[in-house]
Structures are given as structure tokens and as C-alpha cells.
Amino acid sequence: MTKMMTVFELLEASPAQLVELTPEHLLALQQASAERSAEAAKIANVLHATLAARFATGLNGAGTHNLDAGTVKVAVTIPKKVKWDQAKLAVAVDEVKSWGEDPANYVDTEIKVAERKYDAWPPSIRDVFTPARTLETGKPVIKLSAGNAD
Template identity: 40%
Template sequence: MDTRSNRPTLDALRHLPVGEVIALPPEHLALLQSDAREALDAAKRTLDWIEGAIALRYEQRAVGARAAAGKDTGIVRFEDGTVEVAVELPKRVEWDQRRLAALVEQIRAGGEDPGEYVELTFKVSERAYAAWPERIRGAFEPARMVRTGKPSYRLTILNDVALRDSPHGPGIRPAIGGPR
């Protein structure tokens, strides 16, 4: 029996206790995960389309409002009928790292503490770190902290050939209706 046809819908899934979701056959979980990703992608495309239309509709009015307010960045507001439109143009500041390093040295040479003016941050490329000689890596090791992110799980329904060739051992077959 094909267990794919009697799986819950995404809408029904929202109302199931997590214990029931955990107990679903792995094929159902894989298909539901795929459905959810497709729905999310479709929603993102729709949102992008709507936001693009909004930007086209109000771009010139926002430019005018920004000019009238004498602002290069930040939030400007105007009304369109009964709707207030708030348009934010964020400020993104980037600093030339070499020039900052030279300025820090000038401040230090002048007898002042550069820490009063700038925050210093050091970065080490993980690729470069891996290529360093062992003695250099050893010196830096106490300063290195590895943090993990949120794990992600992607379920894929394997066909018979993929199951046969799986590195997890021969003879593994999908369990329909739960573990054997």
C-alpha cells in the first residue's frame, strides 16, 4: 500500500500534537517537509512580487519626501488615501580597514589609547587557519571558539537503487507503518 496518499496535509499538521508528528512514517515526514519548503518558496515569491509592486508604486514619492525632509537615509512617511506609507532607507556604513589601522597606529604613537576611539576586532579565516603550520595553529588554539548553529534535516525518499547502494548497509528497506 502506498502510504503517501493517506498522509496529513500541511494545514492538518498544524493541529497535530508533536508526538503524533514524530510517529508519522518517515515517507510522510519527507513529503511534508518538501510540501512545506515548496509552500514557503511560493510565499516568498509572492511576497517579493508584492513588495516589488509597492516599491515601484511609491519610489518617486519616497524620493520626494526624503528630499523635502532633507534626509539621505532613515524613515520618511506619507499618506496614500487612508494608508500611511513608511519608507526606510537604512544607512550602511563601511570603514576602510587599512586606513583605520593606520589611524590607530597614529593615535597610539601620539600617546593616546586607541580603545577610546575605536573597537578592535580580529578575524581569522578558517581556511587560512587550517593551512597554518601546527606550531602557529597551536598558539592560536586557546583563542579559537567553535560554536554550532541550528541543525537542519533534509529527508529524501530513496528509490530501490539508492537503498541498495546506501552506505548504511545492504538490505535496509523503508519501514512502512513504523519501525520493524
């Protein structure tokens, strides 16, 4: 029986070595990787909460706040989150149009189509919009699980 490669050894293996691993071995590596990822996420969350409590408490306003902590320089960036009320924006765009102005000079407009809605459209409507639609594929999701291959 050959020794099982660990997730740490995985980083040193060549692609040729990796593709030769058995599905059972790949499953074990996938499970170990998921466990390490979960542990790393927990560690990152605890560390972030600690840093926020230590350095961001009491800071107000968006922007970067530079602090000195002995020999360590700390930059705390509080991002600005702007949200726009879409219904109110539509009213504002109509008002700008009524002045004879082109709203495109002031706002960007993006039309989105939910795929679920597109799939439910009657063919006559779909045919009008289909030339504007591009389908791209994403990264494949591969799930391994123990069990018989029937």
C-alpha cells in the same frame, strides 16, 4: 492506507503525532513546505517591489519618510549603510597611535580567524591560538531524499 497529512494540518499536529510519521510522509511534507516557502518568497518579492515603486520612488536620503496614502499611513525607512575601508582605517589607527592616543578610545577592533586558515596552521601556531577558540554547533540541517536506504 492512511491519509497523508498536509503542510497546513502539520501546524495543528502534536509533536507526538509528528514524530510517528513515516520518513516518506516527512519527505512529502518537507517537499511541500519547500514549495510553499518558494511561493511565499516570490509573493513577498513582488509585493515589496510594488510597495517600493508606489511609495519609495523619488525619496532621497537615509531615514524614515512618513507618507499619507488616504486612510493608510506609510512609513518608508531607507537604512543607512556605512562601509569602512579597512586598509585606510589601519592607517588612521596608526596615526592616532603616533599622537600618543589610544585608538581603543575611538574604534573597536575585532580579530577574526577563518576556520580554513586555522585548520591549515602548523601545530605550534595553532597551540597558541586554540585557548581563544570556542566551537559551537548550529542548527542541524536534515535533508530527506527518495531512494533506497542501503
